[in-house]
Amino acid sequence: MDNQVRDDGKIVTIPRYSGFQRVNHWITAILFILLALSGLSLAFPSLFFLSALFGGGAAARAIHPWLGLALVVSFFWLAAGLVSRNIIHGDDITWLRNIRRVLANEHEGLPELGKYNLGQKGVYWSQALLILILLGSGLAIWQEYFGGATSIPMQRFAASIHSLAAMIAIAIIFIHVYAAFWTKGTLRAMTRGTVTGGWAYVHHRKWLKEMLGRDSAAAAPAPRARRE
Amino acid sequence: MAELPSLDIRRLSASTAVPPRIRAEATTEVAKLIDVSKCIGCKACQVACSEWNDLHAPIGENVGSIQNPPDLAADTWTLMRFSEVESAERGLEWLIRKDGCMHCDDPGCLKACPAPGAIVQYANGIVDFNEANCIGCGYCLKGCPFNIPRYGREDRKAYKCTLCSDRVAVGLEPACVKACPTGAIMFGSKEDMIHQASDRVEDLKSRGFDKAGLYDPAGVGGTHVMYVLHHADQPELYQNLPADPRISPVVQWWKGGGKIMGLAAMGFVALGGFVHYLTSGPNEVPEEAEEEALAMRRKTQERSAR
Numbered sequence: 001m002d003n004q005v006r007d008d009g010k011i012v013t014i015p016r017y018s019g020f021q022r023v024n025h026w027i028t029a030i031l032f033i034l035l036a037l038s039g040l041s042l043a044f045p046s047l048f049f050l051s052a053l054f055g056g057g058a059a060a061r062a063i064h065p066w067l068g069l070a071l072v073v074s075f076f077w078l079a080a081g082l083v084s085r086n087i088i089h090g091d092d093i094t095w096l097r098n099i100r101r102v103l104a105n106e107h108e109g110l111p112e113l114g115k116y117n118l119g120q121k122g123v124y125w126s127q128a129l130l131i132l133i134l135l136g137s138g139l140a141i142w143q144e145y146f147g148g149a150t151s152i153p154m155q156r157f158a159a160s161i162h163s164l165a166a167m168i169a170i171a172i173i174f175i176h177v178y179a180a181f182w183t184k185g186t187l188r189a190m191t192r193g194t195v196t197g198g199w200a201y202v203h204h205r206k207w208l209k210e211m212l213g214r215d216s217a218a219a220a221p222a223p224r225a226r227r228e
Numbered sequence: 229m230a231e232l233p234s235l236d237i238r239r240l241s242a243s244t245a246v247p248p249r250i251r252a253e254a255t256t257e258v259a260k261l262i263d264v265s266k267c268i269g270c271k272a273c274q275v276a277c278s279e280w281n282d283l284h285a286p287i288g289e290n291v292g293s294i295q296n297p298p299d300l301a302a303d304t305w306t307l308m309r310f311s312e313v314e315s316a317e318r319g320l321e322w323l324i325r326k327d328g329c330m331h332c333d334d335p336g337c338l339k340a341c342p343a344p345g346a347i348v349q350y351a352n353g354i355v356d357f358n359e360a361n362c363i364g365c366g367y368c369l370k371g372c373p374f375n376i377p378r379y380g381r382e383d384r385k386a387y388k389c390t391l392c393s394d395r396v397a398v399g400l401e402p403a404c405v406k407a408c409p410t411g412a413i414m415f416g417s418k419e420d421m422i423h424q425a426s427d428r429v430e431d432l433k434s435r436g437f438d439k440a441g442l443y444d445p446a447g448v449g450g451t452h453v454m455y456v457l458h459h460a461d462q463p464e465l466y467q468n469l470p471a472d473p474r475i476s477p478v479v480q481w482w483k484g485g486g487k488i489m490g491l492a493a494m495g496f497v498a499l500g501g502f503v504h505y506l507t508s509g510p511n512e513v514p515e516e517a518e519e520e521a522l523a524m525r526r527k528t529q530e531r532s533a534r
Contacts, residue, residue, distance in 0.1 A: 198513040
C-alpha cells in the first residue's frame with residue numbers, strides 16, 4: 001500500500017509494516033489460534049469438543065503438528081527481519097523502571113524509544129523461545145512419525161513441557177492482543193501498515209525521528225520533484 | 229463422545245461424566261495370577277491370545293532366543309519374555325515371564341489419555357481400550373509404567389491385552405488361562421488369587437526358594453494381573469519387571485500441576501487485562517501529539533532542504 005512517510009497537512013502517516021509482513025503476521029496469527037484450539041482440545045477433557053472444529057479428535061491430533069510446522073516457518077520468517085529492532089538497550093530498562101506510568105497511560109517521563117518497547121521485545125523473544133521449545137518437544141511426541149525416535153521417559157518430559165510452554169505462549173499472546181487493543185492507534189499498523197505521526201511521537205519517538213530523517217534524506221536531492 | 233454403556237464402569241478416560249456407583253461395592257474384582265515358577269515356556273498362551281482375539285502378526289525371524297516374537301506389538305498382546313540368568317548360588321536358570329498388560333488399579337494409560345472414553349476401567353478392575361474412541365496420540369504409551377501399549381502403524385490406534393474382557397463378561401476365563409497346560413495361569417476373584425498365591429509361595433519357600441513372593445505392586449494400587457515369582461526380591465531378573473512401578477511423577481505433573489500452572493497463567497493474564505482496561509482505560513494519542521509530529525516533519529524537511 002504505502003511505504004513512504006506522508007502527511008495531509010494535519011496528520012502524518014508513517015509506514016510500519018510492509019504488505020508482506022502484514023500477510024505473514026496474520027497467517028501466523030491464524031495458525032496460532034488453530035494450534036491453540038486443537039491443542040487445548042487435547043489438553044483439557046472439558047474442551048475436547050473443540051476438536052469437532054477440526055473434524056474430530058483423530059483429525060485434530062493429526063493436523064496439529066502440521067499446523068505447528070507451518071507456524072514455525074511463518075513465525076521465524078517474520079521474526080528474522082525484526083531481530084535488530086528487538087535488541088534490548090539501556091532505554092528499555094529506564095522504561096521498565098517507569099512501568100507504572102506506562103500502565104497508567106502517562107506519556108511524560110518516559111524515555112524516547114525505538115521501534116519497539118521492552119514489552120514488545122519481551123513478546124518477541126519469549127515467543128521465539130517458546131516456539132523453539134514447542135517445536136522440539138512437539139517432534140518428540142509426534143507419535144505417528146517419531147514415536148520410536150526418543151525414549152518413553154523423554155517423551156513424558158516432552159509432553160509435559162509442551163503443554164506448559166503452549167499455555168504460557170497463549171498467555172503471552174493474550175498480552176500481545178490486549179496491548180494492541182489498549183494502545184489505540186496500534187492495530188492499523190497490522191491492517192493498513194501505517195501509524196500516525198502522533199502515535200509514533202507518543203510511543204516510539206526515537207523511531208519517528210529516524211523515519212522522518214530517513215524520508216527527508218531520501219527526498220533531499222530533489223525535494224520539489226516528489227510526486228504529489 | 230463419552231457414554232456409559234453399562235453399570236460396570238469405574239473410570240473413563242478424559243471424561244467429565246461421573247461413572248455409575250450404584251453397584252460398585254457389590255462387584256467382585258477379578259485377577260489373573262501367573263505363576264512364573266510353573267511356566268514351561270510352551271507359548272500356548274500366545275497362540276490362544278492370537279486365536280481368540282483374531283490377531284495375525286506377520287511371521288517374524290528367529291533372533292536366536294526362545295522369545296519369539298522379540299517384542300509386544302499392536303497385534304501381539306502377550307509375550308513370553310525369556311531370560312537366562314546365571315548366579316553363583318543357584319547356577320543357571322531359565323526365567324520365563326508372560327508379559328502383557330498388568331491391568332493396574334491406578335492405570336497410567338487412562339490418566340494420560342486425552343480422548344473421552346478411549347480407555348475404560350471396569351468395576352471388576354479390567355482396563356480396556358476402546359479403539360473406536362482412540363484418536364491415535366500415543367499418550368497411553370507414555371502413561372504406562374510397564375511399557376505395554378503398542379501403536380498400530382497403519383490405523384494409528386493403540387492396542388494391548390484386554391484381559392479378554394469379552395470372555396470375562398460372559399463368565400469365561402481369559403483365553404491364555406484356558407490354554408495353559410501346566411496351570412501356571414489362573415483366573416478368579418482377586419481375593420482368591422491372592423490366597424492361591426500365598427499357598428504357592430509357602431510351597432516354594434519350603435523347597436528352597438526363600439525369596440519367593442507375590443508381585444502385586446502397591447505403587448499402582450495393585451494390579452489385576454499378578455505374578456508368583458521365585459525371586460520376588462529381584463523382579464528385575466525377569467526382563468526388567470519394575471520393582472516399584474508407579475505412574476511417573478512427570479506424567480502426574482503433566483496431567484495435574486502443569487495444567488493448573490498453565491491455566492493459572494492464562495487466567496491471570498486474561499483477568500489482568502480486563503481489570504486494567506476497566507481501571508486505566510484506553511491509552512489514546514492526544515491531538516497535540518499529531519501536531520507535534522507534523523511540526524517535527526516540517527522541521528526535518530526544512531533542515532534537509534537547506
